[in-house]
Amino acid sequence: MSSPASRPSTDWQQAHLWPIRVYYEDTDAGGVVFYANYLKFMERARTEWLRTLKINQQHLSLTQGVMFVVSQLDMQYKLPARLDDALSVETVVTQVGRASMTFAQRVMRHTATLALGDIRVGCVDICSFKPTALPADVRTQVSLLTKR
Amino acid sequence: MSSPASRPSTDWQQAHLWPIRVYYEDTDAGGVVFYANYLKFMERARTEWLRTLKINQQHLSLTQGVMFVVSQLDMQYKLPARLDDALSVETVVTQVGRASMTFAQRVMRHTATLALGDIRVGCVDICSFKPTALPADVRTQVSLLTKR
Amino acid sequence: MSSPASRPSTDWQQAHLWPIRVYYEDTDAGGVVFYANYLKFMERARTEWLRTLKINQQHLSLTQGVMFVVSQLDMQYKLPARLDDALSVETVVTQVGRASMTFAQRVMRHTATLALGDIRVGCVDICSFKPTALPADVRTQVSLLTKR
Amino acid sequence: MSSPASRPSTDWQQAHLWPIRVYYEDTDAGGVVFYANYLKFMERARTEWLRTLKINQQHLSLTQGVMFVVSQLDMQYKLPARLDDALSVETVVTQVGRASMTFAQRVMRHTATLALGDIRVGCVDICSFKPTALPADVRTQVSLLTKR
Numbered sequence: 001m002s003s004p005a006s007r008p009s010t011d012w013q014q015a016h017l018w019p020i021r022v023y024y025e026d027t028d029a030g031g032v033v034f035y036a037n038y039l040k041f042m043e044r045a046r047t048e049w050l051r052t053l054k055i056n057q058q059h060l061s062l063t064q065g066v067m068f069v070v071s072q073l074d075m076q077y078k079l080p081a082r083l084d085d086a087l088s089v090e091t092v093v094t095q096v097g098r099a100s101m102t103f104a105q106r107v108m109r110h111t112a113t114l115a116l117g118d119i120r121v122g123c124v125d126i127c128s129f130k131p132t133a134l135p136a137d138v139r140t141q142v143s144l145l146t147k148r
Numbered sequence: 149m150s151s152p153a154s155r156p157s158t159d160w161q162q163a164h165l166w167p168i169r170v171y172y173e174d175t176d177a178g179g180v181v182f183y184a185n186y187l188k189f190m191e192r193a194r195t196e197w198l199r200t201l202k203i204n205q206q207h208l209s210l211t212q213g214v215m216f217v218v219s220q221l222d223m224q225y226k227l228p229a230r231l232d233d234a235l236s237v238e239t240v241v242t243q244v245g246r247a248s249m250t251f252a253q254r255v256m257r258h259t260a261t262l263a264l265g266d267i268r269v270g271c272v273d274i275c276s277f278k279p280t281a282l283p284a285d286v287r288t289q290v291s292l293l294t295k296r
Numbered sequence: 297m298s299s300p301a302s303r304p305s306t307d308w309q310q311a312h313l314w315p316i317r318v319y320y321e322d323t324d325a326g327g328v329v330f331y332a333n334y335l336k337f338m339e340r341a342r343t344e345w346l347r348t349l350k351i352n353q354q355h356l357s358l359t360q361g362v363m364f365v366v367s368q369l370d371m372q373y374k375l376p377a378r379l380d381d382a383l384s385v386e387t388v389v390t391q392v393g394r395a396s397m398t399f400a401q402r403v404m405r406h407t408a409t410l411a412l413g414d415i416r417v418g419c420v421d422i423c424s425f426k427p428t429a430l431p432a433d434v435r436t437q438v439s440l441l442t443k444r
Numbered sequence: 445m446s447s448p449a450s451r452p453s454t455d456w457q458q459a460h461l462w463p464i465r466v467y468y469e470d471t472d473a474g475g476v477v478f479y480a481n482y483l484k485f486m487e488r489a490r491t492e493w494l495r496t497l498k499i500n501q502q503h504l505s506l507t508q509g510v511m512f513v514v515s516q517l518d519m520q521y522k523l524p525a526r527l528d529d530a531l532s533v534e535t536v537v538t539q540v541g542r543a544s545m546t547f548a549q550r551v552m553r554h555t556a557t558l559a560l561g562d563i564r565v566g567c568v569d570i571c572s573f574k575p576t577a578l579p580a581d582v583r584t585q586v587s588l589l590t591k592r
Contacts, residue, residue: 021340023340024176024182024339024343024353025182025339027176028175029172029180030172030513030570031179031570032177034173035483035514035517036480036481037480039480039483040319040321040480043320043321043479044317044319047320057320058378058379058380069476069521069524070479070521071521072519074517074519075517076515077513079573080513080573082177082354083353084355129476171487171491172501173487178363178422183335183366184335187331187332187335188332188467191332191467191468192467204528206526206527207528215326217326219372219373222369222370222371223368224367224368225366225367225368228365228425230502231502232500232501232502274327277375320474320478321472321478323473324468324469324472324473325468325471325476325526326468327473327475328473378473
């Protein structure tokens with residue numbers, strides 16, 4: 001259970017940032033954000049990162065018959081987030097394959113890292129859920145980013 | 149803001165019962181079940197009630213091209229539910245229309261009513277979301293129930 | 297099952313606006329936003345409306361020992377919201393009582409009303425959950441708004 | 445990103461089983477269970493496993509001032525679950541430390557493994573969230589299990 005996201009080599013300087021506010025819906029009776037809900041925050045951030053590349057998932061699904069699904073994730077939870085907290089999710093693409101992308105993501109409160117993870121996302125056919133090559137334009141745009 | 153579910157006339161003796169256990173995922177930082185999550189409990193109970201009539205929603209959608217959607221709801225919240233509570237959802241059909249069904253539902257902890265509501269569910273085409281007549285077999289089965 | 301929010305008299309011109317983006321987490325297998333999740337959107341909007349009045353719920357709970365809980369709601373669902381939709385929640389206070397506030401809220405996509413509701417929120421003691429008078433400063437600020 | 449849960453050495457024969465039914469609330473617009481919701485299913489199963497040991501989390505929190513929080517997780521998603529699926533979560537304790545427990549868990553549909561993961565759960569003080577030794581009786585009971 002080691003998480004590459006905690007590698008010193010991840011270049012967070014290049015990260016995409018997405019703000020998240022914590023509402024009642026996100027918390028649990030422990031008084032803090034429920035552990036599964038960090039995955040929602042991270043999914044929102046990946047979606048917004050895709051949107052900056054002009055990639056709309058609804059559109060991809062309708063026009064190319066493909067969608068992205070998470071195939072693997074490693075998470076480390078460091079500190080709890082609480083109601084009304086203003087958080088930020090940092091997203092970096094660490095690898096682009098034929099039919100998958102890997103992200104390192106961190107949930108931050110100011111300079112404190114609350115949670116961090118590595119998430120592998122596969123591109124699949126919307127009907128069969130079989131792995132499918134990334135659409136060419138997605139691949140091109142994402143690859144440009146990872147080479148910067 | 150008056151709720152027919154609180155009418156003395158609702159015959160809860162005939163209600164379908166569905167047990168619900170409260171987990172961390174259901175609660176919020178107030179230490180109690182988050183208000184929107186009672187709607188999940190009630191939807192589970194309606195689904196299980198349909199299953200007792202041999203009505204499977206996945207099947208309806210694939211074979212008849214229709215699905216059920218909530219079109220209206222009135223809820224009253226009386227007492228909070230807490231982590232680890234063993235609850236029961238009571239479900240009664242109160243009306244069957246051409247393209248809709250209305251339910252009265254109560255979330256109970258032993259004899260205490262925690263929440264109660266009236267929920268109108270419409271039958272719609274899965275593509276257009278336009279109201280569509282209830283499938284004949286669904287209508288027949290549900291009508292038998294409401295006449296008992 | 298009639299909803300005051302649909303009264304012609306609600307003055308939506310004065311409404312507080314809060315933008316909501318629809319993510320995968322909000323949708324269900326019907327391809328649209330799950331009905332309970334509109335209540336999350338509306339709770340976020342009420343929270344942000346309170347924040348514009350400098351009312352922070354975490355702070356209220358810690359300093360005054362009170363919290364807000366929904367005691368009653370009437371919802372009407374008109375049109376489905378879908379993945380990637382950019383929505384707006386409109387919030388108007390329609391009544392302020394000794395220990396409660398009532399809101400009319402609408403979830404809009406451009407000029408289309410997708411869902412609308414009336415929500416009564418009670419102020420309760422965080423331990424006993426018994427109704428408690430609204431803190432004086434909250435009452436003052438909210439009353440000013442409703443008199444405008 | 446390697447997951448010990450996929451090690452051939454995990455003894456699933458000894459696993460605790462917990463049934464899960466998939467409802468609309470669990471699915472997303474991809475037509476399948478949303479990836480974060482598997483963590484809810486696994487948390488329910490761990491809670492029920494604790495309950496078989498007569499360990500009630502609400503009680504632990506009130507009497508001993510401790511709670512369990514997830515500190516690390518590795519997940520692999522193999523096959524999608526769909527609406528109405530009847531699933532089973534298998535839970536095995538793989539390690540017991542002074543202030544933590546590690547679980548291997550699998551979400552199954554009949555004999556097919558849909559998702560599997562390793563989850564490390566820490567015991568923390570409910571106020572400070574600092575790691576705290578497992579209560580003696582919890583440790584005793586869980587250790588007996590892992591030695592079988």
